[in-house]
Amino acid sequence: MSFGRGQLGRGLLIGLAKESDTSNPSAAAQQPSIGRARSTAAPQEAGVSAAATPGPAAPAFGRGISAFGRGAVPQPSGDSAATSGAVPSAASTFGRGFGRGGVPPAAAAATAALPEAMSRMSVQGAPTQHPAAAAARPERTRRPQIGRVGPEDKTGKTGQRVTVGTNFLRVEGADTMVYQYSITFNPSVDSRMQRDRLVLSIQDPEFQKIPGRVPSGNSLYTNRPLPRESAVYQAASGNMRVAVQLQLVGTATLSSLPSVYNIIFRSIQARMDLIEVRRHYYNPHAGERVPGHQMEVWPGYITSVSHVDGGLRLMIESSHRVVRSQTVYDLFQSVGTSLSNMTDAIVGTSVVTRYNNKIMRVDQVETSMDCTHTFERNGTQMSFLDYYRQAYNIEIQDPQQPLLISRSKPVRGKDGKTLEQRQICLVPELCYVTGLTDAMRRDFRLMRDLAKFTKLSPDRRLMELRKFVQTINNRPECRQLLDAWGLRLLEEPEVVPARRFVNERVLFGGGGRGPFAPVPVGQTSEFKRALADNRVLIDGKLLKWLVVYPAREERTIASFCETMMKKCRAMGITVAQPSTVALPNDSTDLNLVCAVFTSQREERYNCAAPSWWSPASACGPRLSATPRRWAAWPSTLPPRLTSSSAAPCGASKFPTIDS
Template sequence: MGDAQAPKGRAALLEKLRLRKLQQVGIQPPQPVDPEPEAPPKPTGRAALLKKIQESRQKKVGSDVLHVNVTSSEVALPLQAGIESKDVSEITEEVSKLAITKERAPVTYRGETGKPVNVTSNYIRLRIEKDRGVFEYEVRFNPDVDCKRTRCRMVNQHMAEMGKIKMFDGGAVLYLPKLLATEKVHFECSLPTGEPVTMEIIYKRKKNMSECLHLYNVLFKKVMRALMYSQMGRNYYNMKEKYSIPQHRLEVYPGFAVTADELESGLLLCLDTQHRVLRCQNVYELMCELNRDPNFKENFANSVIGCCVLTRYNNKTYIIDDVAWDTSPSDEFETSDGSAISFIDYYKKQYNITIQNGSQPLLVNRKSIKTSDASGKVDRMVCLVPELCYLTGLTDKMRADFRVMKDVAAYTRVTPAQRVNCLRTYIQNVSKSAEAQQILGDWGLKLEESTIQMEGRLLGNETILFGDNKEFRCGNNADWTRALSDHKTTLPIDLLTWVVFYTNRDKNSAAKFAETMTRIGSALGCIIKRPQLVPLRDDRNESYIDCIKQYARSGTQCCVFICPTLRTDRYGIIKKMCTTQFPIASQVILSKTLANEQKARAIIQKIALQINCKLGGTLWTLRFPFKNWMIIGIDVYHPPKGSKSDSICAVISSLNESISRWFSMALPQKGELSEFYKLVFKKSLEQYQKVNGTFPSKIVIFRDGVGDGQLDHCLRLEVPQFEDTLRQFHLDAKLCFVVVQKRTNTRIFLRNSQGYANPEPGTVLDHTITRKYHSDFFLVPQNVRQGTVNPTHYIVLYDSCNFKPDHIQRLAFKLCHLYYNWSGTVRVPAPCQYAHKLAQLYGQYINNPVAPELADKLYYL
């Protein structure tokens, strides 16, 4: 049969518009074909479109279902040439109603084993009033209005009829907290020239809760300002309730980290107590202290660049990016109105502040701000006056001072009971503040009067296995320090040929160290012979280099360096030479560490255990109810801001069934990691096969250092690399990819008869405050004596092994027992902690390929 006659004129235009609109909403129009004579007539017009829409309702896209929000009464498209009464604008309007939204099914990931415990958390439920929410409307102007300011003015003129509360940025989308009386509302407006304009407000949909999280967080920013909290960085602090530490010239400001999120049990507010430490010293005073130094400019720049400073006149924080030595407060700058004014006059006029020194150099802060042009961003430079900038945080010298840290911890280490009291006080302040209640009430929100109550589970304590088939059952504190000193190691390595380097001032300390090491060998289950004691000419780096070249020969197992002071350059030279040029175990000890005779034996015993690990030994193991599994840990080290160095990614993989031997690799990370993971995983599989004679049947990967915004990156770009490598080896091994997040504001408190306390190690919480669309759980692995314990967040991103939640939760807790630098549990699984240590050592000091002889040893402890 011949082709049907093509539509012409207005009918052709309508047909072309219909096809284009259908393609925009994802519906492909049928292609014209010659029908068979026997075929029954196909449905046309409204019936044809409705049928196609119903079919698309069932269409699957991955795990998501496409829902087309349309009804029979809404379909009035001119699919037949005879229907020509519709205007083009009416056709566009009705086709636009085919709005396609994606809905994801909530995920439940709950274990069953363990003892039930009553817990609470720092989450407060947010209630949304009935028939309230966030409703999306489209704003149309006839004729069109291009100026955003004019569009906002027109919307604001008629807000009294729309409920007064709105969110509108001058575009085409308007958000209201209530439904209007009708789906379409018309308002008559006028341009500044007097020309009349018709504004049409058209209802589109009610937004999902997950789409409104940004709005809710903006509302709580307003609530914090209503409660007189000042924002510093991402958090809010009470600038009127500071704690002074005058002996160290420090001030501590209490505050909160506030985040609204949609979790498994609905809309919750996470409220975590925070503290900000400020120094009572401004940058100008620091400059005066360093002015006597011959390398003043270099030392001053190194001291302030990258630091965060606070300007008290506006309570804002800035990161210092540079020092403008050729500028001063006497210089002038151009204001927004085009006039010129000096920094001295500006601060006097705006803040009534008199700058004392008009010749001091200015500090520079650079940041990118969003713009409405095509580029999207523009670099902005802010010049700051040093005498108005107060330093925040602690210096490395302060952190190394025990007295400073002890005095600061008296205010920053908050117990669970104190945290709960702070949460209650915050809730009471919100309820008493009429302004805060108005902000929440305008959008139908109400904060509950207490934190959320839940039931967690406590996993059983683990059994530590030592040498000579000795066992030790861990207590509730998850600590086996005393048992480690009383038992032999699982796999001791004899230390027969080793060298101790020391300066003349540490001659006696070196002799006592060597003597003690030989005596404690039997307690560890190994033989430690007396080392060769080598005095250094002096404390210069060249002396250490010459001695390493002379004594780090073949057959020497370990080199020990007793250094009089802590110097990063010397430490870096030692580690770099002993890992790249001369593959040998190395141990650096500060002389003051050996000075305390009362603790010398315990300290030296820990050093001996560390050396045993670096030689390939094993200190303790656990029972694992599986065989032929490989456990992998991944972490990334990022260099300081402003550094030209690359990030370093470290991968650690297990080599035996007791998960006590590890294969390690670290490489610089440039761009995407597609080739890097394949290379390391391939070598890990080959090494596992070399040691065990077979490939692993299951691989569990614990990936540390991944934020919420990077989860999709891991799933799309990292997980396929491991699967591709398995296919290259023609292996049927299954893979489980778990993201580990230790930097979280979530806190879990145990509820008992005495009030609130830290939960015991092994406490798991896998519901209520977990993610709505992820398989995740929180695990408390540690015991802390002061402050509040931090739970670790685990997200099972990919699992072809089909593990039960109990399996992953128990495995994660077991692996927290296997970090050999600490005789207790750590916050993250041991392979993640090993990867962190390796990436940090490589990024800070080595930055060169490590000798392959060290790949199966923990040389980075």
């Protein structure tokens, strides 16, 4: 009989073999190794009754079901059969067998003792393990237990404990139901802000009974259901009359739709007479003029509602918008009235119209249209001069000034086709420029004066938070919307425990004072000034370097090189006198840069080539061949330069020479 890989087979077979070894030393000396069954563990949890008498029809277990399985026992013949106790020809097998192929003749004595050993087994017990097998069993090593890091391990221990305020406000309220409706406009409306205004302008009594009406583009969210799941209402905004169809989409709880919280607070800011600019809101009525500069700063807010540890919180961050007192018309007079100058100065920037406090992006300067151009309004032709005189009581001073074109974003219809973009004509005389130019950002005095308004202290930020909440509570329309959704905004910001670290120190080279010189950096952790007054940790050397400069700046470059060598010497860096190359001028009007190498060395070429060069896009072979090849190479250059598919020497910053 053979035994497989299981604990039952391994334990029985090894135990019987050891008992046979003690009773018959000569047979033990001739017994071969035991295949894969090397484990000496006796099964203490085996719950199978193994008391079975082998016979011609003994049951089979595991993979070796019959004499043809992997653990089949070859039938002994001759004297071996008589000596072993007549092992049956169809002995049952357990698993893959004793040595995977049958019982060798030397192990027949151990197999003969199987019935007696199996008869001693019971459901609760197992054969007794041989002492020698227990001694030979290797001890199992236990893995070290790694403790889990719990939430209590996140608390730090360094520094001084303090309590700090945050820019989060607690939002309390009940979890109400939300009803979502899809909105369809007939005719279609492109502007998202215009769609919201049209929905809020519906005067139907059954629609006005819903206090929590929050539109967002093509969707409407309410805290109560409308009388009908599908209804059509009439809306008007100015001279525009539109049919608005509302169709119920579904319902959900307010806590399951975090985006609805943000839509509610954006609607509240719109009712506070704030102007929306790129999803943020600014207050033009609270603008502050910057002394000494023709600009003012509009305060604003960036809001976001989210679920955090502890409940619902509203994050409020102060933001600012810079609006210049200079009109676009004044800007055109300063840069020149040519189309190219005006396009470079204004296209792509945002302007604000003070008569209605709207911010729009300028996409084009249309010189073929001026203020005398007419358009159709209420079935009659009207010029821009008459329109602004009648609508806003504004007299335009220069009727011949070109108009600015602002296009709406492309919108796809239900059929997938892109709808026609709506164009808005603006008068430069009535538009004010927003934002800062690159020249303004380089002006140190201007940026310093602007920082007084844009960089707020902690006390000023706390005051702005409280002012925001007070404005909401003092406006009945804002208070009504919060009450309709069952929300309440606490005035005091959230406070959290924190730690104040000790001032860090930066290690510099000690020089003669020792290996290191610790320098404190203060509470701002600013050590830019300390870099110039202390030595580096490891002395460095700059022995070979090149300076390329315009010839007219020779005196300035000489002073620069002298200052650099002096400062670096104090920092422990040795700087040698540089090699200089004086250029006639600093013009970038180049069509080709040609570098000549006398040997074909890859590292030299890679060192000289800029990062935007690549050997594959080089316009010719490296000049490392004979002068005959040198003379042939320039003839291949003009076709490469005039080709639209190849950039000269891979330099995409160089202009392509026209053929």
